[in-house]
Amino acid sequence: MYKFKIDRRLATLGLCLAIAGCNIPKVMQRTENHSVPQSYNNTQDSTNTGQQQWHDFFKDPYLADLIDTALKNNQELMITLQEMVIAQNDIRLRKGALFPSVRLGGGAGLEKVGRYTSQGAGDASTDIKPGKPVPDWLPDQKIAAYAEWEVDIWKKLRNAKKAAVSRYLSTVEGKNFVLTNLIAEVANTYYELLALDNQLAIVKQNIELQKNALEIVKVQKQAARTTELAVQKFQAEVLNSQSLEYDIVQNISETENRINFLLGRYPQPIPRDKSNFLELLPASVQSGIPAQLLANRPDIKQAEQSLIAAKLDVKVARAEFYPSLNISASVGLQAFNPAYLVKLPESLLASLVGDLAGPLINRNAIKAEYFSANARQLQAVYNYERTVLNAYLEVYNQVSKIDNLGKSYDLKSQQVAALTRSISIANDLFSSARADYFEVLMTQRDALESKLELIETKKQQFNAVVNIYRGLGGGWK
CATH class of the missing domain: 2.20.200.10 (Outer membrane efflux proteins (OEP))
Known part of the structure; x- marks a missing residue:
């Protein structure tokens, strides 16, 4: 009789705990949106440049060597690799909780x-x-x-282990995202360095032209065909160009060291081919279809794994209500x-x-953790949707930019050709006293600016190609 009373009391206690566990607060739920537009520019070609390996996409051997060095020595990448190790150890910790100690x-x-x-x-x-x-x-x-x-009767420990696995996979994708960004940053900085080299060469050529013009003006002043004002104006223009030369030299030094930083080394010269930058042609790219971003972009896959882990965290927090x-x-x-x-x-x-x-009364701490876990899940949903949206817009913008930069470069090339011819015309007119020195100065200045802008546009073309390669998820495979 006494044993029966004890069993009945235990059954009653278990029933009370189970009823208390079933009384779980309601939380707001949201399902992530996986849909993306069908295309970027009304084309359904599924050929995707982002699936190319980086050493097949970047043909410049100097650039390939720099990228290879960065992948071995970059400190940010090494930090990310240690985050993977930490996540692996967390899996072992969660797995160990499933077994008796x-x-x-x-x-x-x-x-x-x-x-x-x-x-x-x-x-x-x-x-x-x-x-x-x-x-x-x-x-x-x-x-x-x-x-x-x-x-583990409520799968609390198993869900915690699964969440740890998802977080580890998230760190793997995070490492891949760092790889993609690192390769793109090295390439963009390398092309910026080539552009500065060519701008420096253009400025030096222009300085020689300005010095020759200055000597002509000095001769004409001695022949009383012009005034000291013209001499001083031409002298000032030469000094301005020489100042610009040193500014570019400083930018070259800083850009080289930016590459050295990405490569994890102290300052040293960056080997490169400085000639014929304007004759280089950016690689052709195919954007594929937007749905491929979900599989190619490491940041999207990273956000997806973080979302999976957040959902499992809610299940773990929910299990705390049960005995x-x-x-x-x-x-x-x-x-x-x-x-x-x-x-x-x-x-x-x-x-x-x-x-x-199990918790019976005063469950505020468990409720707080449950609500916080659900809020983190909603954050993960919004972060996933934002990441997908950002990825699509990045590629869409670069597709449009490549097209517009190509048209702009053609027009600027024609402008440079016209202004280059106008320099000779202005000099001839000035020598025959049919144009004043101001027209010669403005023509030289406009020609210099147009040449520098042409190089800048060429650099932007290369940057756009690199950025769309990164935007498509290229580089980490």
Whole structure:
């Protein structure tokens, strides 16, 4: 009868815990949107440049060597690799929680209880040997193994392990995203360096032309055909161009060191071919279809894995409302005399305990964590949608930019050709006194600016090609 009452009480307690666990607060849910537009420019060609490996896309051998060095030495990439190691260890930690933990320990002690206590009175009347009572100071030696195990009845621990796996996969995609950005940054900086080299060459050529014009003006002043004002104006123009030359030299030095930083090394010259930058042709690119971004872009896949982990975190937090079953056990040897430790079964100790416990009242902390986990899940949904949107817009903008830069470059080439011819015309007219010095100066200045702008446009063309390669998810494969 007494045993039946105990079983009934345990059943009642279990039922109360289960009912308390079922009373879980409602939270807002949101399903992520995976849809993207059908195309970038009304074409359905699925050929995608982003699927090319970087050493097949970048043909310049100097650039290829720089990228290869960056992939070996870049500190940001090394930091990201360590994040992967940390995530791997977290998986091992979560996986270990699924299995019982076992500890082995031993100890020794000395105990004296009061004589006028239940234990002391019992000890006083107990013989450890015939005619020899238990001593007042009683030693105690123990060697035992202890085990604890939380039975994963609600899949809380398994979901936590799955979340850790998703976070590890997220760090893998994060590493791939760093690779893509690193390759693109090295390439963009390299083309910027080539553009500066050619701008410096143009400025030096222009300085020589201006010096020749200055000498002509000086001769004409001696012949009283012009004034000192013209001489000073031409002199000022030469000085301005020389100042511009040093500005470009400084920009070259800083750009070289920017590449050295990406390569994880101290300042040193960057090998490159400085000639014929304007004759180089950017690689042709095919953007494919937007749906391919979901599989190619590492940042989208990283956001997707983070979203999966956040959803699993909500399940883990939800399981905290349910009762948990913990089993603990121990087995070992215990005696007041070391000589008795090996006497079995008298020195054997063993225990097996099962606990079923769950939150009943004052569950505010569990609710707070549950609401926070759901809020982080919603953040992950919005971050995923934002990442997809940003990826599409990046590629769309670069597709449009490549087209418009091509048209702009053709027009600027014609402008440079026209202004280059106008320099000779202006000089001839000035020599025959049919044009003043101001027209010659403005013509030279306009020609210089147009040549520098043409080089800048060429650099932007290369940058647009590199950026669309990055935008399509190229470089990490």
